[in-house]
Amino acid sequence: xxxxxxxxxxxxxxxxxxxxxxxxxxxxxxxxxxxxxxxxxxxxxxxxxxxxxxxxxxxxxxxxxxxxxxxxxxxxxxxxxxxxxxxxxxxxxxxxxxxxxxxxxxxxxxxxxxxxxxxxxxxxxxxxxxxxxxxxxxxxxxxxxxxxxxxxxxxxxxxxxxxxxxxxxxxxxxxxxxxxxxxxxxxxxxxxxxxxxxxxxxxxxxxxxxxxxxxxxxxxxxxxxxxxxxxxxxxxxxxxxxxxxxxxxxxxxxxxxxxxxxxxxxxxxxxxxxxxxxxxxxxxxxxxxxxxxxxxxxxxxxxxxxxxxxxxxxxxxxxxxxxxxxxxxxxxxxxxxxxxxxxxxxxxxxxxxxxxxxxxxxxxxxxxxxxxxxxxxxxxxxxxxxxxxxxxxxxxxxxxxxxxxxxxxxxxxxxxxxxxxxxxxxxxxxxxxxxxxxxxxxxxxxxxxxxxxxxxxxxxxxxxxxxxxxxxxxxxxxxxxxxxxxxxxxxxxxxxxxxxxxxxxxxxxxxxxxxxxxxxxxxxxxxxxxxxxxxxxxxxxxxxxxxxxxxxxxxxxxxxxxxxxxxxxxxxxxxxxxxxxxxxxxxxxxxxxxxxxxxxxxxxxxxxxxxxxxxxxxxxxxxxxxxxxxxxxxxxxxxxxxxxxxxxxxxxxxxxxxxxxxxxxxxxxxxxxxxxxxxxxxxx
Numbered sequence: 061x062x063x064x065x066x067x068x069x070x071x072x073x074x075x076x077x078x079x080x081x082x083x084x085x086x087x088x089x090x091x092x093x094x095x096x097x098x099x100x101x102x103x104x105x106x107x108x109x110x111x112x113x114x115x116x117x118x119x120x121x122x123x124x125x126x127x128x129x130x131x132x133x134x135x136x137x138x139x140x141x142x143x144x145x146x147x148x149x150x151x152x153x154x155x156x157x158x159x160x161x162x163x164x165x166x167x168x169x170x171x172x173x174x175x176x177x178x179x180x181x182x183x184x185x186x187x188x189x190x191x192x193x194x195x196x197x198x199x200x201x202x203x204x205x206x207x208x209x210x211x212x213x214x215x216x217x218x219x220x221x222x223x224x225x226x227x228x229x230x231x232x233x234x235x236x237x238x239x240x241x242x243x244x245x246x247x248x249x250x251x252x253x254x255x256x257x258x259x260x261x262x263x264x265x266x267x268x269x270x271x272x273x274x275x276x277x278x279x280x281x282x283x284x285x286x287x288x289x290x291x292x293x294x295x296x297x298x299x300x301x302x303x304x305x306x307x308x309x310x311x312x313x314x315x316x317x318x319x320x321x322x323x324x325x326x327x328x329x330x331x332x333x334x335x336x337x338x339x340x341x342x343x344x345x346x347x348x349x350x351x352x353x354x355x356x357x358x359x360x361x362x363x364x365x366x367x368x369x370x371x372x373x374x375x376x377x378x379x380x381x382x383x384x385x386x387x388x389x390x391x392x393x394x395x396x397x398x399x400x401x402x403x404x405x406x407x408x409x410x411x412x413x414x415x416x417x418x419x420x421x422x423x424x425x426x427x428x429x430x431x432x433x434x435x436x437x438x439x440x441x442x443x444x445x446x447x448x449x450x451x452x453x454x455x456x457x458x459x460x461x462x463x464x465x466x467x468x469x470x471x472x473x474x475x476x477x478x479x480x481x482x483x484x485x486x487x488x489x490x491x492x493x494x495x496x497x498x499x500x501x502x503x504x505x506x507x508x509x510x511x512x513x514x515x516x517x518x519x520x521x522x523x524x525x526x527x528x529x530x531x532x533x534x535x536x537x538x539x540x541x542x543x544x545x546x547x548x549x550x551x552x553x554x555x556x557x558x559x560x561x562x563x564x565x566x567x568x569x570x571x572x573x574x575x576x577x578x579x580x581x582x583x584x585x586x587x588x589x590x591x592x593x594x595x596x597x598x599x600x601x602x603x604x605x606x607x608x609x610x611x612x613x614x615x616x617x618x619x620x621x622x623x624x625x626x627x628x629x630x631x632x633x634x635x636x637x638x639x640x641x642x643x644x645x646x647x648x649x650x651x652x653x654x655x656x657x658x659x660x661x662x663x664x665x666x667x668x669x670x671x672x673x674x675x676x677x678x679x680x681x682x683x684x685x686x687x688x689x690x691x692x693x694x695x696x697x698x699x700x701x702x703x704x705x706x707x708x709x710x711x712x713x714x715x716x717x718x719x720x721x722x723x724x725x726x727x728x729x730x731x732x733x734x735x736x737x738x739x740x741x742x743x744x
Contacts, residue, residue, distance in 0.1 A: 112191040115170065119195050122163050129160050161221055168226055171195060175233040178282065179241050179275060190285045196226045197287060227290065234292070235299045242303035245271045249311040261320060265327045272304065272335055298343075301336040305345035313352065318363075321356050326415045328352065333416070353419060360408060361426050368434040371400035372441070379445055380480045385489035393489040393592040397438065398496040401431065409504075424504070428531055432538070435497070439542040442490045446549040487550060488592045494543035495594045501536045547600050554589055555608060558582045562609075566616030566705075571634060579641045582609070583648050590652050598652050606649055606661060611740050613638065613665045617672075618701045618741060626708030628675065634705075635673035639666055664691065664737060672705050677717060684721035691736040696722055698738065 171192045178189075203223035247264040276297060283293035305328060312324045328349050332338050338346060375397035378385075385393045405427045412423035480486065555562075561578040564570050570578060586605065590598060624630045642662040667687050674680055680703070688694055696718050703714045 112187045115167075115188070116191050116195070119167060119198075122160070122167055123198075125160050125163065164221065164224070167195070168224070168229070171226070171230065172233055175230050176237055178234060179237060179278065186282075186285065189282065192230075193286055193290075196230055197289070199224050199226045200289070231290070231292075231295060234296060238296055238299045239303045241275060242300050243307055245275070246304050246307035246311065262323055265323060268304075269327065269331065269335065272300070272331065275300065276335070297336055301331070301338060302343070302345050304331070305348050309348040309352065313355070318359070321352075321359070322411060322415060325349075325352055325356055325419075329416045329419070353422070356419075357422055357426060360423060361430065364404060364408060364427060364430045367404050368401050368430055371397055371404075372434060372438055374400075376441055376445075379486045379490075382481055384482055385485050387592065391592055392492050392594045393485055394492050394496060395486065395489045398493045398500075401434065402497065402500050405431065405500075405504075409507075425531065428535055431497075432535055435535075435539055435542060438493075439546060442546050443549060445490065446487055446546065446553065484588050485592065487553065488589060491543065491547055491550065491597045492592070492594045494539055494546065495596050498536055498539050498543070498596075501532060501539065505532050505536070543597065544600055547597055548604070550589065550601065551604055551608065554586065554605065557585050561585075562612040562615075565613055566619075566621045566634075568622055571622060571630075571637065579644055583645075586648075593652075602649060602652055606645075607737065607740070609645055610661060610665060610737065613642070614668060614737070614741055617665075617668050617705060618698045620701050620704060623705060624672075624707035626706065631672050631706060635669045638669040642666060661737075668702055671699075671702050677709070677713065681717055681721050684717065688722050691738050692734050693736050694722070694738045698741065 174185075174189060174192045177185075203225065206222040245268050247261065247268055251260055251264055279296040280293055283296070286292040308324065308328055312320075316324065332346060332349060340346065375395050378395060385395050386399075387393050409420060409423055409427060413420040558581070561582045564578045590601075590605075593601070622634075624634065642665050646660060646662055667683070667690075671680060671683055671687070674683055684699060699718045699722060700714050703709055703717060709717070
């Protein structure tokens with residue numbers, strides 16, 4: 061009885077809704093009979109306006125049909141509130157409205173077909189796409205209204221099939237089609253098998269870039285039809301970006317030579333920064349690019365490392381060869397080592413800069429690291445060669461990996477072995493090599509600064525790398541220190557080569573001038589070292605060389621190598637010759653850019669010689685007091701030896717003069733004595 065009343069109530073309620081809607085008996089025939097839906101939308105190619113209008117007209121019919129259905133179900137639900145519905149009745153109710161559901165599914169299928177052809181839609185399809193978007197947006201609003209009005213109990217009964225989520229499904233269709241398009245656009249790995257010189261890969265990458273730009277431009281044009289809720293263009297771009305980069309990573313991550321790696325990496329970074337303009341460094345495609353960059357950097361590091369080691373090995377073998385070092389336009393000598401490694405660094409940094417400023421900064425760090433290590437090894441081998449010492453083998457920055465050639469490549473096995481043919485020239489070349497590398501590092505510092513400025517102006521989250529100049533400055537300072545260390549090793553060699561000439565100074569033979577003048581020989585020997593040195597190296601060396609020569613003349617006066625007979629003519633002759641040679645050496649050193657300042661360092665030699673030249677004892681006392689004021693560390697013995705050169709003072713007179721002059725000075729000076737060049741003289 062209860063079921064009969066319930067069924068009677070449903071039919072009465074249905075007839076009331078039918079009467080109110082003015083549809084008579086047609087609605088029950090459609091709702092309660094299982095048959096194929098009568099509303100269909102044909103997608104054959106017709107004028108776009110007709111297609112669009114038909115689609116919109118059919119949607120309005122579907123919308124009206126669903127409204128009637130929802131109204132009936134709502135009234136039935138209220139009529140039977142609190143009455144349990146049997147499974148059979150639930151099934152009958154659901155099956156009675158299958159026609160509306162089929163019509164809804166059929167319409168979405170036709171909309172889906174439009175979105176599947178999104179990448180190939182032409183101008184005459186825009187109106188059709190716009191209609192599809194209007195329909196989907198309308199259904200999205202109805203989904204939201206259904207969700208907002210429904211309750212936990214009546215939601216499924218009042219609005220069956222809600223939410224439809226047509227927008228979400230359409231976006232999934234777009235993503236699927238874009239993924240297929242990206243896979244078709246990305247170059248195939250098979251092209252590498254036929255590509256001998258990399259030209260075909262480059263052409264294919266260029267073609268793929270043009271195709272991507274065309275697709276994005278088409279998507280941007282169509283995105284104007286979509287509402288903001290779709291976020292269609294960003295979804296299209298990111299989907300395309302993720303898939304095309306995934307394809308590139310899967311197809312080209314391995315088995316690429318250097319040229320191919322550069323081409324693929326350049327293309328991917330260009331797409332990231334210029335085509336897709338990705339701002340998220342943590343996204344999957346950007347991480348793929350980072351992985352390929354890391355692979356590129358590892359390979360480059362190994363390549364640079366091996367190249368530098370081989371360059372040093374070749375250079376060390378040249379040091380003992382018969383081949384002369386190379387001279388530049390200014391006459392400065394170099395070996396092949398700086399040319400080889402600087403060419404390598406410039407080539408790799410230029411290549412990295414062509415790919416991206418980000419990679420340029422990373423390659424710079426790799427180059428600096430490898431250059432730092434090889435310069436330690438180079439310094440050790442250069443010191444060994446200059447010293448010609450076999451006590452210890454040269455050690456590099458990384459002893460287990462860096463080149464550490466045996467000394468037979470760079471030094472004599474023993475002191476009796478003949479020097480290499482071009483020893484002096486290669487010593488100069490080794491020192492100049494330091495300066496050439498330092499100069500290039502300074503240029504690189506400027507380039508890094510310019511690159512950092514450009515990178516800051518065009519910064520992106522995915523490649524906003526800070527190019528640090530500090531490591532380069534530290535390396536420059538380190539190389540300069542290595543230059544000074546090796547330059548100082550040249551002084552003993554130079555001293556050894558002119559030692560015999562220095563030993564003849566202030567001797568009777570020197571004074572009489574028998575044979576070639578010692579000063580001329582010393583100038584020739586120093587010229588063989590200095591004329592091919594670059595200015596910075598000479599700047600560090602020349603003060604020490606000048607002091608070495610000055611000490612040589614002072615030592616000749618204080619060593620009692622000559623004792624005159626007291627004749628004024630002989631004393632004047634000695635004084636004149638010392639002054640003449642001091643002037644000659646001053647002029648010689650000035651030619652190599654030695655700046656002495658207003659007061660010549662050679663004045664001390666002239667002042668010592670003046671003690672020999674002056675005529676009377678009182679003048680000698682005065683001269684010695686003046687000398688002691690300027691050089692308080694002059695010793696009594698040194699002063700006595702100079703006065704004994706005169707030959708006209710007795711031992712008692714010399715002792716009296718020295719004690720009187722220097723004694724007064726020392727009693728007037730309090731505190732620690734000033735250290736001057738006299739402290740450099742060996743004790744006698």
